[in-house]
Amino acid sequence: MAVFNFDIKRKSYEDALKMTQAALSAGNIEEGKYYLDSATSLCAQLIANCVIEPMKRRYESEYKKLQSLATSLEKGINPFSADRSAPPRTAGGAPKRADGGENPSGELQFFSDKAPTTTLDDVAGLAEVKKQIRLRVLAPLQNPELYSKYMDDAGCRILMYGPPGCGKSFVAEAIAGELKCAYAIINASDLLDKYVGEGPKKVVQIFKEAERFEKCLIFFDELDSLFASRESEDSRHTKDILTTFLTCLSGFHEEKSGCVRVIIGATNRPWALDTALIRGKRFDTHIYVGLPDAEARAFLVRKAFSKNASLLNGDIGEERMVDLLEGYSCADISTILGKMKEKAFERTLANFENGVNSEEPVTDRDMADVMATYRNSVTAESLELFKSFENGEI
Ligand SMILES: Nc1ncnc2c1ncn2[C@@H]1O[C@H](COP(=O)(O)OP(=O)(O)O)[C@@H](O)[C@H]1O
Numbered sequence: 232m233a234v235f236n237f238d239i240k241r242k243s244y245e246d247a248l249k250m251t252q253a254a255l256s257a258g259n260i261e262e263g264k265y266y267l268d269s270a271t272s273l274c275a276q277l278i279a280n281c282v283i284e285p286m287k288r289r290y291e292s293e294y295k296k297l298q299s300l301a302t303s304l305e306k307g308i309n310p311f312s313a314d315r316s317a318p319p320r321t322a323g324g325a326p327k328r329a330d331g332g333e334n335p336s337g338e339l340q341f342f343s344d345k346a347p348t349t350t351l352d353d354v355a356g357l358a359e360v361k362k363q364i365r366l367r368v369l370a371p372l373q374n375p376e377l378y379s380k381y382m383d384d385a386g387c388r389i390l391m392y393g394p395p396g397c398g399k400s401f402v403a404e405a406i407a408g409e410l411k412c413a414y415a416i417i418n419a420s421d422l423l424d425k426y427v428g429e430g431p432k433k434v435v436q437i438f439k440e441a442e443r444f445e446k447c448l449i450f451f452d453e454l455d456s457l458f459a460s461r462e463s464e465d466s467r468h469t470k471d472i473l474t475t476f477l478t479c480l481s482g483f484h485e486e487k488s489g490c491v492r493v494i495i496g497a498t499n500r501p502w503a504l505d506t507a508l509i510r511g512k513r514f515d516t517h518i519y520v521g522l523p524d525a526e527a528r529a530f531l532v533r534k535a536f537s538k539n540a541s542l543l544n545g546d547i548g549e550e551r552m553v554d555l556l557e558g559y560s561c562a563d564i565s566t567i568l569g570k571m572k573e574k575a576f577e578r579t580l581a582n583f584e585n586g587v588n589s590e591e592p593v594t595d596r597d598m599a600d601v602m603a604t605y606r607n608s609v610t611a612e613s614l615e616l617f618k619s620f621e622n623g624e625i
């Protein structure tokens with residue numbers, strides 16, 4: 232099998248992006264579509280082969296944007312054209328807007344108005360996160376009168392922190408799925424711009440777009456890259472963005488009844504954040520999204536084999552798998568189980584090629600082989616850091 236050269240693919244991807252933009256800016260739609268197809272396929276390959284989690288997230292977010300660009304082009308809208316008189320993206324089955332009026336500036340830049348299909352039932356474990364969401368986000372919608380007798384405003388600002396691959400981004404997607412609302416996923420790369428002043432402008436734009444919806448969710452991922460402590464060297468380029476963000480956050484209320492706006496921030500390094508975010512109550516609920524417990528691991532195992540549970544009937548039972556997976560993140564567990572299934576599939580294929588009609592289950596040996604070469608992405612040292620952070624030591 233050919234070796235995947237990440238750097239070469241990335242270069243081709245960036246070239247394809249440039250060609251797409253150039254063609255569309257020149258009004259060559261067909262040529263633009265051709266390069267867009269190529270960029271989308273390269274982006275998918277980068278996602279599949281990327282082992283650095285934040286980078287992978289970035290490609291995933293870019294992939295979504297490429298898809299939405301393709302949809303626009305199919306509708307005859309060319310966002311790169313000088314003539315921007317195209318119909319606004321919120322037309323048709325879009326979520327209800329809070330302002331009730333026409334979209335004043337046309338397109339939505341940051342929000343997607345199609346809710347994802349993921350729900351909280353897809354999320355393994357994380358009981359505390361689910362409890363907060365049910366209480367503060369879903370209950371006010373389901374029982375508005377009762378809610379208003381007890382609580383002041385619906386919606387919430389949650390800071391999720393914890394090791395990578397345990398479900399911070401996944402939970403955010405599930406909340407938008409539960410609310411069936413518009414949502415924006417903002418990565419650091421969406422706001423960092425080589426032109427000074429562009430970042431803060433984009434922050435203002437995000438909050439302005441959010442005001443258009445009665446229900447919406449804004450998810451700021453990789454908060455530590457955006458809002459590093461103002462005393463640190465890292466914050467040189469982001470101080471202005473932080474100041475604007477704090478101002479927008481304070482002015483952003485859920486004043487109208489029936490309005491539910493959720494703001495979620497996520498970080499793998501909460502200790503690197505500016506204290507204004509952590510201690511200043513800007514995010515009023517802090518939740519540790521940690522490694523999955525035994526129940527959550529069992530959920531992931533069952534989910535991985537849900538299409539064919541008989542693959543679990545080998546010499547390794549579900550219980551032993553769940554034990555051996557202790558200490559791994561949900562994302563690691565999915566990968567490990569995927570590799571085990573691949574091994575069983577190879578054997579099954581060999582059987583079929585030899586005329587034997589037998590579906591092979593996963594085995595103890597498969598698991599041992601996969602685990603022998605798999606590097607856990609969550610280290611004991613990083614878990615110690617989270618403990619120190621919770622104890623207020625760092
Ligand atoms: N709690 C969970 N339940 C089910 N799947 C999960 C969970 N956490 C992570 N995953 C899987 O792993 C992938 C990566 O997780 P992600 O939410 O991006 O982690 P984080 O944002 O904490 O780094 C998700 O897309 C999902 O498929």
Ligand SMILES: [Mg+2]
Pocket residue numbers: 288399400401452497
């Ligand atoms: Mg994430």
